[in-house]
Amino acid sequence: MRAFVVIGQKATASPEFLLHDVPGTSGRLDVLLRCVRAAMLYSHGLRRDTRVYLVLKGGPLAPRVLRIDGSAIRFVRPDERNLASLVKKALARACDAEGFNVIRPGLALAKGALDVVLDDVGPVTPFVLHEGATDVRDATLEVASALFFVGDHLGFDHETRAVIEGCNATPIGVGPVSVHADDAIAIVTNELDRREARIRATLGVW
Template sequence: MKDFIIIGHKAVTGTFSLNDLPGAAGRMDILCRCVNAALFLSHDLRRDVRVFLVLKGEPSPPKLICFDGSAVRYLSPDERSAASLIKKALEKNAQDFWTESTPGVSVRKGDLDILLKELDKKIIYLREDGEDIRKKNFGEALGPLFLLGDHLGLTEDEERIVAGYNPEIISVGPLSLHADHCIVLLHNEMDRK
């Protein structure tokens, strides 16, 4: 199982309009594109992938949402479809444990540190100053865990939390890319190995 964690610093944790994902929903569009990049193939889904979203926006942060490629239903390859499933998950009464909102989509209260402890895997942190992806053999590792920030990157506190897990820091290239593009490049590298 390949896991992806994407942090949404402004992504709302309450109800939001599907008509304004970049604005009123706190850049939910970024998270939706990441879900699609991580899970979709041309005519299928990657069944061996889970996507964890860390939502840190108002009104009740933080919350975690998980998309499990082996079980997800009702997901189409567009931002609005993923946003609709996120919205349904946020309508659930989030607890300190995972609660399924729709098949393959679950929600819980929690932040990055709780999620990293729960997953208990070696972290591969994508950062522009990391080692070139092509010099690494992470694709051979059982169940890699990739961590990506949103358009704001990670905060100093988040950097400290991640550093406590002794992550591998990698880069997918010399230019700054969108998180969803990084995910596509990661999949491409692993598919080739």
């Protein structure tokens, strides 16, 4: 399983944003929506081995976490408006029970921030995408069960940094330039795809 945890420092945890102006009304939830597309979708397909956690730290209902689980989700389309509509409907739901409240197959909402993610995710090797760190091409990656923390356009806040350090996440870089969060995810995903393909080729399994 691949998991991407995207931190939205200002991204709204409430449904009161406009579908025709997501960047201007949602605390830049659009940045996180592009991360969902990059992590979960490929050309004409959905990655069933991938889970994305959106940590929403903006607005009156924050913090909340939206979990999108590729093993069960259906009807995810690559256009941002469609993704925004999916998230808006999910955020309109209450999440009164402890932990993740399932909204529909593959989509769940929880109160809390990284604490609920770490309680939920199970055994994974944690990495943090960090500019200037060891290049992902040279890194030892746990291909079968890895979790990657990703910052939004503002990077990571202090509280989040402390939690990430507390779980001993290994910093990895994706090149010499600070790229958009969704591009960083696409690079990591591509590296994992390549490594998996090499493993399959070595084993003679396709």
